[in-house]
Amino acid sequence: MAGRKRDKAGRPGDRKGAPAKRRGGQSASDHGRPAPAPKRAQQAQKTKSGPQPEAPLIDRPLGRHSGALPGERIPLILETSEDPGYQLLDSGAGEKLERYGPMRIVRPEAQALWPRRLKPGEWDSADAVFTGDTEEDGLGRWAFPKAPLGETWPMQLMSVDFYGRLTSFRHVGVFPEQLAHWRFMVEQIEARKGSPAKVLNLFGYTGVASLIAADAGAEVTHVDASKKAIGWARENQALAGLEKKPVRWICEDAMKFLLREEKRGNSYDLILTDPPKFGRGPNGEVWHLFDHLPLMLDVCRAVLSKKPIGLVLTAYSIRASFYSIHELMRETMRGAGGRVESGELIIRETGGDPSEGRALSTSLFSRWLPHE
Numbered sequence: 001m002a003g004r005k006r007d008k009a010g011r012p013g014d015r016k017g018a019p020a021k022r023r024g025g026q027s028a029s030d031h032g033r034p035a036p037a038p039k040r041a042q043q044a045q046k047t048k049s050g051p052q053p054e055a056p057l058i059d060r061p062l063g064r065h066s067g068a069l070p071g072e073r074i075p076l077i078l079e080t081s082e083d084p085g086y087q088l089l090d091s092g093a094g095e096k097l098e099r100y101g102p103m104r105i106v107r108p109e110a111q112a113l114w115p116r117r118l119k120p121g122e123w124d125s126a127d128a129v130f131t132g133d134t135e136e137d138g139l140g141r142w143a144f145p146k147a148p149l150g151e152t153w154p155m156q157l158m159s160v161d162f163y164g165r166l167t168s169f170r171h172v173g174v175f176p177e178q179l180a181h182w183r184f185m186v187e188q189i190e191a192r193k194g195s196p197a198k199v200l201n202l203f204g205y206t207g208v209a210s211l212i213a214a215d216a217g218a219e220v221t222h223v224d225a226s227k228k229a230i231g232w233a234r235e236n237q238a239l240a241g242l243e244k245k246p247v248r249w250i251c252e253d254a255m256k257f258l259l260r261e262e263k264r265g266n267s268y269d270l271i272l273t274d275p276p277k278f279g280r281g282p283n284g285e286v287w288h289l290f291d292h293l294p295l296m297l298d299v300c301r302a303v304l305s306k307k308p309i310g311l312v313l314t315a316y317s318i319r320a321s322f323y324s325i326h327e328l329m330r331e332t333m334r335g336a337g338g339r340v341e342s343g344e345l346i347i348r349e350t351g352g353d354p355s356e357g358r359a360l361s362t363s364l365f366s367r368w369l370p371h372e
Helices: 039-049 120-124 176-191 208-215 227-240 254-264 289-302 322-332
Strands: 071-080 086-092 095-100 103-108 128-132 141-143 152-157 160-165 198-202 219-224 247-251 270-273 278-280 286-288 310-315 339-348 359-369
Touching: 071 176, 071 322, 071 359, 086 120, 152 176, 160 208, 160 227, 176 208, 176 270, 176 310, 176 339, 176 359, 198 208, 198 254, 208 219, 208 227, 208 247, 219 227, 219 254, 227 247, 254 289, 270 289, 286 289, 289 310, 289 322, 310 322, 322 339, 322 359
Parallel strands: 071 339, 103 128, 198 219, 198 270, 219 247, 270 310
Antiparallel strands: 086 095, 095 103, 128 141, 152 160, 278 286, 310 359, 339 359
């Protein structure tokens, strides 16, 4: 159940297209996984090493809440506007051309059904092109039309520095469509009076959201089950010069962490959760989004503070309407008042004529806010 090595390839842009390795602590989807062995081979393997049992699920009942449903605002489309550190320059013919800091990158995008707008020369000038799916480790199938490149390069979003990285599962260490959530988060953190806001970032991946929250003045708890992701997040913290900011980096199954916090009576003002469709935790815990999300949100509700900022859920790589997570969020927060806003995160093309920029949907989201 929890941290996760992520897809978003499937994951954003990638995420909703072909599935891939999930970021942050679990193998998250069937992408890149070896094909099942023939039945006899499977039996022979079991005879040699014995079956590998899945870790049991936590037996915590799902809460039943009474009272009125929260208000709602649907559908809400949150658009990521151009940032100095990122642009979606163009998309089409099953690919997208993006700028991450100084790097121009071409990656697959199954939803880009339309033709490209920019001239071929704009696409041909890319620094890196992802050409296929490969194993988890190494640089993957990246082609470098100009010159060979290193694995990482410095980037900045919302004035926070971090490393972009060419991964074998086609992602680069940040999902810029979430800037819409992060800007909301920073506004709320900076508006708090008195003690600093406490932020919990579940499935936190490379820590960009956690560092942006800490830079805005929050006390942050970052949870991910991947040691690699936690290591990368610490590197980002050092690059950003935020080592003295109050950030706890926790490498653990997200669900186990949540349940322990509930028992301890700990609480958070804002919870960000970005779970994979499928994943495995460090000790064999198994996460299935449609099976386990209701309980996870229920426990998130239990650990929200008495003066909360909100609960934000982002969902990639699922074949469902936003209504599925919208109605789940409303039932989860029944009796708590406030409002649930749900819809899609999108990025708009900004290369060429701005009036021609098309919107690329990247993920579904639902968030509960304490005030109507």
